[in-house]
Amino acid sequence: MRQLKTWLLSLGLLSSFALAQTPDFSNDRIYFLLTDRFANGDPSNDLGANPQQPLNWHGGDFKGIIQKIKEGYFQKLGFSALWITPVYLQTPPVPVTGGPNAGSEFAGYHGYWAEDYFKVDPHLGTLEDLKELVKVAHDNGLKVVQDMVVNHMGYGATLAKTNPGYFHTDAECNSSTSKDQDCPLAGLPDLKQELPEVQMLLNDAVSYWVKEVGIDGIRMDTMKHSSDAYWPQFFAAGGPADPEKIWTVGEVFDGNPVFLSKFLNFGSPSVLDFGLYGAIKDSISGGGDATRVAEVLAQDSVYPDARRLSTFIDNHDVKRFISEAAERGVTGQAAVERLDLALSLIYTLRGTPVVYYGTELAAAGEGDPYNYPLGRSNREDMKFEGALDTPISKRLMTLNQLRASTPALRNGRYAEVCRPYGDTSIFAFKRSQLGQPPLVVVMNNGDSPIDLGALPLELSKTFAASAPLTELTGKSLSVSLNGDGNLVGSLPARTLYILTAERGAGAYSNPENPCIALAKAGGASALVKMNFTVDARSQGNGPIELRRFDTGSQVTYPMQQDPEKPGFWKTSISVPKNTLLKFKYGNLNPKAQNSGYEGYGEPDRSVVAKEENADVQSVYNFIVSPVPTVVLTGKVLKDGQPVANALVALEGENTLFHALTREDGTYHLPLPAGKQKIRARHADSGATDFMEVEGAQQNFDFNLK
Structure with a gap:
């Protein structure tokens, strides 16, 4: 046991503090096991267990886990919890x-x-066995999550x-x-x-x-x-x-x-x-x-x-x-x-x-x-x-x-270096933390090697130009840094490299232009203007914004309501040509559903910026799901007065079919076909009204009670 602890300390895997005193797991690596299926350390508590029956008890218990801790099983693998x-x-x-x-x-x-x-269930052992498990785990540098x-x-x-x-x-x-x-x-x-x-x-x-x-x-x-x-x-x-x-x-x-x-x-x-x-x-x-x-x-x-x-x-x-x-x-x-x-x-x-x-x-x-x-x-x-x-x-x-x-792997900043798109399979990102060597992780998710000569990975001076690379898990390298400090060479199939080298001037900054790995690189780097319009009539008075997710952190762009078409919101942005934009629209109204994000359960929207002045038109909430052809309109009233920011929604689970009322109490609710039960509710007062409807209707008013 003493030799095992000495070996673990040499790897930095055995904590020197009292484990139960800290609630922080950010530095941990957790091994998850089903106690009954892991190790049988005490057959006397099997109590009719039958390992030949998939749904019966199989005999694993606390003593079996204790035995494996004492053998050093988890510690040799390098887990800490x-x-x-x-x-x-x-x-x-x-x-x-x-x-x-x-x-x-x-x-x-x-x-x-x-x-x-x-x-405690007796098939697993006794309360004293469980306490012993926790004590032995702590004595061996392991935390326990129950x-x-x-x-x-x-x-x-x-x-x-x-x-x-x-x-x-x-x-x-x-x-x-x-x-x-x-x-x-x-x-x-x-x-x-x-x-x-x-x-x-x-x-x-x-x-x-x-x-x-x-x-x-x-x-x-x-x-x-x-x-x-x-x-x-x-x-x-x-x-x-x-x-x-x-x-x-x-x-x-x-x-x-x-x-x-x-x-x-x-x-x-x-x-x-x-x-x-x-x-x-x-x-x-x-x-x-x-x-x-x-x-x-x-x-x-x-x-x-x-x-x-x-x-x-x-x-x-x-x-x-x-x-x-x-x-x-x-x-x-x-x-x-x-x-x-x-x-x-x-x-x-x-x-x-x-x-x-x-x-x-x-x-x-x-x-x-x-x-x-x-x-x-x-x-x-x-x-x-x-x-x-x-x-x-x-x-x-x-x-x-x-x-x-x-430390950079545990707590470092994440920045995308290159994301896949089309028929290539490269993905690369950077982890950096002040005072620590920067890391670049590059992966080939395909079944054939990728020649980075057709797509040099621009690392924006993360590493010093031409510095020798080190792969931190000991893999032999087939890539290198060129004179511009960018990654070149051949990336083998089904391979992930964790790279570091002498830090460059951009070691702790995000790449200026993360690449989009198209079938061929070489797309022009000129900016192109993209025009976004969303039909958000279901979202009351908004305001609506564009929320972009492809940059490593969310970037938001305010939108303006079209004075000619109330409820339609617009904005334009310029991005490098061939950029793959991932985005959703959001409603800044605190009463908006789903924390103000559209498309509950739907993936992000995506578009590649290929042409100048390209128009991107959408309907709020409907990303993959078809846009409904049935629309219900009307007002929400209470004591004869219009109610703003009331929610009108299809009854049931959180769905795409919901609308907020405008200042004048009007709403615009897309609906699926068929008979539907609709609920109108004012969150502040709790006043509610339910009605059934079938098909598109106008002037369908709710009176809250």
């Missing part, structure tokens, strides 16, 4: 009536079906029978306008976090584990399904998850950065970055154009601080990356190389990287074991033989060591 699944006593198994596992029982081996929030759930309990939970008023009813679900929060997830008893007595119960449960066990962090399950009103008090000073005392990462299963940012604004120190996950899954697993990755990063300005995000490439709720690659026809060595690319990306981008157990084996997994026979799910038992000798485990050792020793 462990995330374990929930420890609660689970409700009894339920019968499986369909699918490949029909006739078996479905147990709460995963930990998310709580029967008692204050007891998964928790406040949204729901398990099927048939006793509390749902003894205190049914604590849970949402079917009637409440059916009448709700926030079904994500007020309806059961997969039929599980859905708690009413808005009730004071429920809030107190849940707060006490979270505080119990934090104080009793001494964990360092919380992974909060299903955050978007719990009441929005719960979270501000949860993260408030002195609250159960006060960020000054405990770190929390929330699961918000949504790829929209604007929606994710809401939970950071509620006070959560971190959320899982499902936006970047989706982009990496779609772009890197199959190869080719990685534009989506660049698009997600270009929206980082919507977050209070994007470095607070926690990044990942797969987990227990989604298909493993290797299986995503296989679905796209990529197998064997090429799939492993793509897994290397994906991991290298999250280790060189902002956020705290999280790696799912089995990734070091390049394990496949098609999804939840409910839907697959034994051996094909994303929650198989961990196999340790040779696990530290695979290409991916060795790559993780290198990446973890580099991340731990390189």
Whole structure:
């Protein structure tokens, strides 16, 4: 043990301070495991476990994790924190009536079906075992993040029978306008976090584990399904998850950065970055154009601080990356190389990287074991033989060591150097921090080498001209710096380089003209004027602005309302020819839906600046979805007087079909075809009116009550 600690200290991977005293995870690398599927250290607590049944308990426990810590498994890989699944006593198994596992029982081996929030499930061990796990982890330089759930309990939970008023009813679900929060997830008893007595119960449960066990962090399950009103008090000073005392990462299963940012604004120190996950899954697993990755990063300005995000490439709720690659026809060595690319990306981008157990084996997994026979799910038992000798485990050792020793990768400024577009697959960005050597990360996401002679990467004097390059993970280089300080040479297929060199005059500045990797470089650098017009009649009096995301941080441009066409807004900007612009329109009215961003759930708009005076015309909210041909117009009144800034919207979930009233109470609401239920509501007074409508109508007035 003493030799292991000495080795870790030499790598800078073992902390010298009391781990439980800090809530900061910005410097950490997290290993996520399902306790029941990881290691069986005490067969006496198996209690009927059956590893041959995909949905039964398999025998993994706290003692198994302790054993692996003492062996140095996580430390040799270079991780600094462990995330374990929930420890609660689970409700009894339920019968499986369909699918490949029909006739078996479905147990709460995963930990998310709580029967008692204050007891440890005996399949995992005892409370004392859990405390020992945390102590041994701390003694070995590892933090512990414990998964928790406040949204729901398990099927048939006793509390749902003894205190049914604590849970949402079917009637409440059916009448709700926030079904994500007020309806059961997969039929599980859905708690009413808005009730004071429920809030107190849940707060006490979270505080119990934090104080009793001494964990360092919380992974909060299903955050978007719990009441929005719960979270501000949860993260408030002195609250159960006060960020000054405990770190929390929330699961918000949504790829929209604007929606994710809401939970950071509620006070959560971190959320899982499902936006970047989706982009990496779609772009890197199959190869080719990685534009989506660049698009997600270009929206980082919507977050209070994007470095607070926690990044990942797969987990227990989604298909493993290797299986995503296989679905796209990529197998064997090429799939492993793509897994290397994906991991290298999250280790060189902002956020705290999280790696799912089995990734070091390049394990496949098609999804939840409910839907697959034994051996094909994303929650198989961990196999340790040779696990530290695979290409991916060795790559993780290198990446973890580099991340731990390189401040610019953890906290440095991000600036795009080159983004893919068309039929090329290059993506390059810069990470820089004052006082630290600048880094340039360049990736070829294609299956053929790229000759950078056709597209010299302009690094704007990040490095000194002709300075020798170093690849920080030890890869042999086939690129170099020319006399202008730009990157030239051949970039191999499925390769990511992490480069540094003697700093140049522009080491800490953004590239002046980030390239757009078209099929051929050589496009003229002259500026071209682009004219933007958006039909925002649904957005009341606005004001509307253009929000551009392709520059590395959000840039906004005010728009002017067309005096001849009220509700139509215009602006013009000039950009270098062949620039790929990524943008959305926004409404600065504080009453606007979706925090003032158009197109909830829709991707960014995009256009390439090819021609002078090109006209770009759009309809607010409708980016990919077809523009409706049905329009409802009228007024919103209260006591016979027009109401400004009232919301008129299609009843139900947050949709694209909503409108704000103008000062004179008028509205312009696009609608889908067919009979629809429409709600008008004034946020300040809470006054509401509901009506049904079918087809386009004029003078359709609402009278708020």
